[in-house]
Amino acid sequence: MEPNPELMATMSRLLPPMTRLISLFIPGRDSRIAWQNAKNNADIIQLVAHVSAVLPPPGAEAPLFSLVEKCYALGTFPALWAIEGLGHWYADSFYQRNAGGAEEPRQLLTSPNAEGIPSKSLTMLHAGIGMSFAKRNLATLKSSSPASEIRKAAEKVVDLCRNSSQPGYAGAAIESLGLASRFLHGTKMVRALDEQLAQMGEKTGEDLVSYLWHGAGRAMYFSPPNFMPAWRTPWRAVEMCRTEPPHELGRRSAAAGFAWAITLVNMRFPIIMETLLKYHGEEFLKDDAFANGVMSSLIMRDDITPDDSVLAAYRQHRPAASDARVAELWERLVRAPGERALTEIYPALKQHRKIEEVFRYQDLAALAGKLQRA
Numbered sequence: 001m002e003p004n005p006e007l008m009a010t011m012s013r014l015l016p017p018m019t020r021l022i023s024l025f026i027p028g029r030d031s032r033i034a035w036q037n038a039k040n041n042a043d044i045i046q047l048v049a050h051v052s053a054v055l056p057p058p059g060a061e062a063p064l065f066s067l068v069e070k071c072y073a074l075g076t077f078p079a080l081w082a083i084e085g086l087g088h089w090y091a092d093s094f095y096q097r098n099a100g101g102a103e104e105p106r107q108l109l110t111s112p113n114a115e116g117i118p119s120k121s122l123t124m125l126h127a128g129i130g131m132s133f134a135k136r137n138l139a140t141l142k143s144s145s146p147a148s149e150i151r152k153a154a155e156k157v158v159d160l161c162r163n164s165s166q167p168g169y170a171g172a173a174i175e176s177l178g179l180a181s182r183f184l185h186g187t188k189m190v191r192a193l194d195e196q197l198a199q200m201g202e203k204t205g206e207d208l209v210s211y212l213w214h215g216a217g218r219a220m221y222f223s224p225p226n227f228m229p230a231w232r233t234p235w236r237a238v239e240m241c242r243t244e245p246p247h248e249l250g251r252r253s254a255a256a257g258f259a260w261a262i263t264l265v266n267m268r269f270p271i272i273m274e275t276l277l278k279y280h281g282e283e284f285l286k287d288d289a290f291a292n293g294v295m296s297s298l299i300m301r302d303d304i305t306p307d308d309s310v311l312a313a314y315r316q317h318r319p320a321a322s323d324a325r326v327a328e329l330w331e332r333l334v335r336a337p338g339e340r341a342l343t344e345i346y347p348a349l350k351q352h353r354k355i356e357e358v359f360r361y362q363d364l365a366a367l368a369g370k371l372q373r374a
Contacts, residue, residue, distance in 0.1 A: 087128015
């Protein structure tokens with residue numbers, strides 16, 4: 001059975017108390033941490049789903065810049081998620097105004113209607129419209145649908161994202177194809193899209209597959225099974241990132257997407273990251289995927305809310321010295337790569353309008369160096 005948005009909203013309300021109950025009956029469990037993690041996930045899902053409370057009725061037209069201001073008025077931490085919800089609403093509203101389907105959404109974030117929106121809102125606005133495009137064009141498909149139909153949908157979503165995106169932000173919209181397909185249709189759909197996007201990328205020289213699995217990694221973090229603590233670890237999504245993608249690029253991209261999500265969602269509670277590192281830190285040291293996701297998430301958070309006190313406190317956080325191994329893992333996987341990302345890599349990406357690159361797995365330091373040399 002493929003999940004639907006209404007079911008996910010209901011589960012986001014029910015799973016935190018269920019998580020708390022199960023955690024209490026597992027010996028040795030960091031029960032409070034597992035429950036707080038589940039609660040934070042649910043809060044974010046609810047925030048994105050209910051941002052409509054500060055928006056006009058569905059299908060209405062309104063100056064986009066004024067709606068962005070309303071989202072930022074909610075506060076610096078929730079602004080990121082509210083802006084993503086706004087982008088989703090903005091694209092959905094176009095579809096509702098054109099219910100007959102005679103007209104496709106074009107130039108949503110490049111037309112005069114988008115004039116005046118602050119650049120800091122662009123990453124998650126693009127992610128939001130990409131989610132809407134993916135949701136609409138995958139709605140009638142299943143993973144067992146003919147490859148030609150899945151290919152057509154993939155091409156349509158990528159085309160819509162490119163057409164409505166400002167230079168340097170299309171990747172933020174395309175990445176949501178992975179989030180939508182994994183969240184609403186399951187792993188088999190992501191694998192079906194992987195095959196088609198790989199073929200598309202061979203023709204154009206683009207790496208669309210890493211965007212797909214990065215978004216899928218985000219979805220794994222928000223998936224209902226990841227809310228529920230397993231016997232040995234509170235985070236089932238770590239195993240999902242290892243087993244669901246059919247190739248190494250997919251596995252690293254999914255791991256980066258998972259790191260991206262857990263960093264942003266729990267930034268107010270660094271103890272959750274400490275606990276994750278206690279269980280999985282040694283595994284994360286085997287390659288650069290997790291650190292890449294941390295770097296990307298901090299860059300994106302600094303870009304969308306540059307004055308966020310939560311980010312400032314996170315950068316200054318240090319684990320207790322009594323747990324030397326966790327402190328070392330934090331230094332190697334969070335603090336050091338995060339500082340390099342914000343002081344060296346982010347300025348280069350911003351200067352060259354390449355912020356979309358943090359929505360996929362790659363060597364960000366090498367990219368920044370290449371941009372600077374160019």
